[in-house]
Amino acid sequence: MSPEDTNLNADLMSDETTQAPQTAPGAAGARTAAVIPAAGRGVRLGPGAPKALRTLGGTPMLVHAVRAMAASRAVSLVVVVAPADGTAEVKALLDAHTLPERTDFLVVPGGENRQDSVKAGLDALPPGYDTVLVHDAARPLVPVDTVDAVIEAVRDGAVAVVPALPLADTVKEVEPAAEGPEPVVATPQRARLRAVQTPQGFERATLVRAHETVTDNVTDDASMVEQLGLPVVVVPGHEEAFKVTRPLDLVLAEAVLARRRKNDGF
Ligand SMILES: Nc1ccn([C@@H]2O[C@H](COP(=O)(O)OP(=O)(O)OP(=O)(O)O)[C@@H](O)[C@H]2O)c(=O)n1
Numbered sequence: 631m632s633p634e635d636t637n638l639n640a641d642l643m644s645d646e647t648t649q650a651p652q653t654a655p656g657a658a659g660a661r662t663a664a665v666i667p668a669a670g671r672g673v674r675l676g677p678g679a680p681k682a683l684r685t686l687g688g689t690p691m692l693v694h695a696v697r698a699m700a701a702s703r704a705v706s707l708v709v710v711v712a713p714a715d716g717t718a719e720v721k722a723l724l725d726a727h728t729l730p731e732r733t734d735f736l737v738v739p740g741g742e743n744r745q746d747s748v749k750a751g752l753d754a755l756p757p758g759y760d761t762v763l764v765h766d767a768a769r770p771l772v773p774v775d776t777v778d779a780v781i782e783a784v785r786d787g788a789v790a791v792v793p794a795l796p797l798a799d800t801v802k803e804v805e806p807a808a809e810g811p812e813p814v815v816a817t818p819q820r821a822r823l824r825a826v827q828t829p830q831g832f833e834r835a836t837l838v839r840a841h842e843t844v845t846d847n848v849t850d851d852a853s854m855v856e857q858l859g860l861p862v863v864v865v866p867g868h869e870e871a872f873k874v875t876r877p878l879d880l881v882l883a884e885a886v887l888a889r890r891r892k893n894d895g896f
């Protein structure tokens with residue numbers, strides 16, 4: 631199925647979006663596209679519409695995520711990977727919401743798993759974009775500074791960049807058991823661990839090669855680049871870039887959005 635070109639040509643950026651910087655990061659002329667996998671069901675969130683279409687502060691989560699990418703002045707194309715049977719609905723949704731004029735949008739159908747969906751987004755990318763972000767629709771509130779930090783690190787020469795945070799809890803490796811207590815196998819040194827977020831940023835050719843080479847349903851794009859034996863680096867993530875996965879995450883996301891709106895005078 632060919633991508634539906636959805637150049638939205640909206641006139642204003644929403645005030646819900648974190649303020650964009652005045653200057654795009656990195657070299658002049660370098661072009662960055664963002665691929666947003668949004669084709670998941672959201673099983674862990676519970677019954678209802680596909681997760682990306684559920685609302686946060688009255689606006690679909692996907693629209694927040696698209697605005698978060700388009701808030702970066704470096705991002706000139708956003709490719710939304712929609713549920714396979716929902717591309718028309720997603721296109722209509724984006725048409726109905728205010729998005730920045732400087733950014734182009736495509737909607738393409740997604741696949742069975744996240745890896746397939748990201749690949750569908752990559753396949754739809756036109757030539758001329760040398761830096762690619764992959765951002766979960768399920769991380770609707772990532773601030774623009776985090777997006778720009780990732781882009782800047784790629785443009786400074788890294789082939790793969792992930793935003794990540796140190797862990798608050800001690801982590802145990804266990805022998806998983808269907809029932810009953812699980813034996814602890816190891817306690818990794820917490821200071822060396824990071825919880826990985828998105829957007830993850832890549833030199834385009836590297837990400838394309840990773841998706842052509844690794845075929846075992848990996849949900850983390852950066853780990854596919856690791857499998858190629860190439861270096862991946864971490865830049866600071868942000869607490870508000872958390873993934874809406876379970877019902878409590880939705881409560882937190884609503885609270886963060888309400889605080890932003892209050893601070894912005896809404
Ligand atoms: N076939 C799939 C599965 C997931 N995703 C996207 O990948 C991102 C991260 O996935 P996750 O949060 O795990 O979403 P779901 O797969 O929808 O969640 P669940 O596992 O609870 O069903 C989400 O934006 C989701 O829409 C996708 O595009 N295509």
Ligand SMILES: C[C@](O)(CO)[C@H](O)COP(=O)(O)O
Pocket residue numbers: 744766826827828849850851873
């Ligand atoms: C890409 C990711 O969000 C990084 O934390 C994560 O790997 C997605 O995994 P999920 O299993 O689809 O939640």
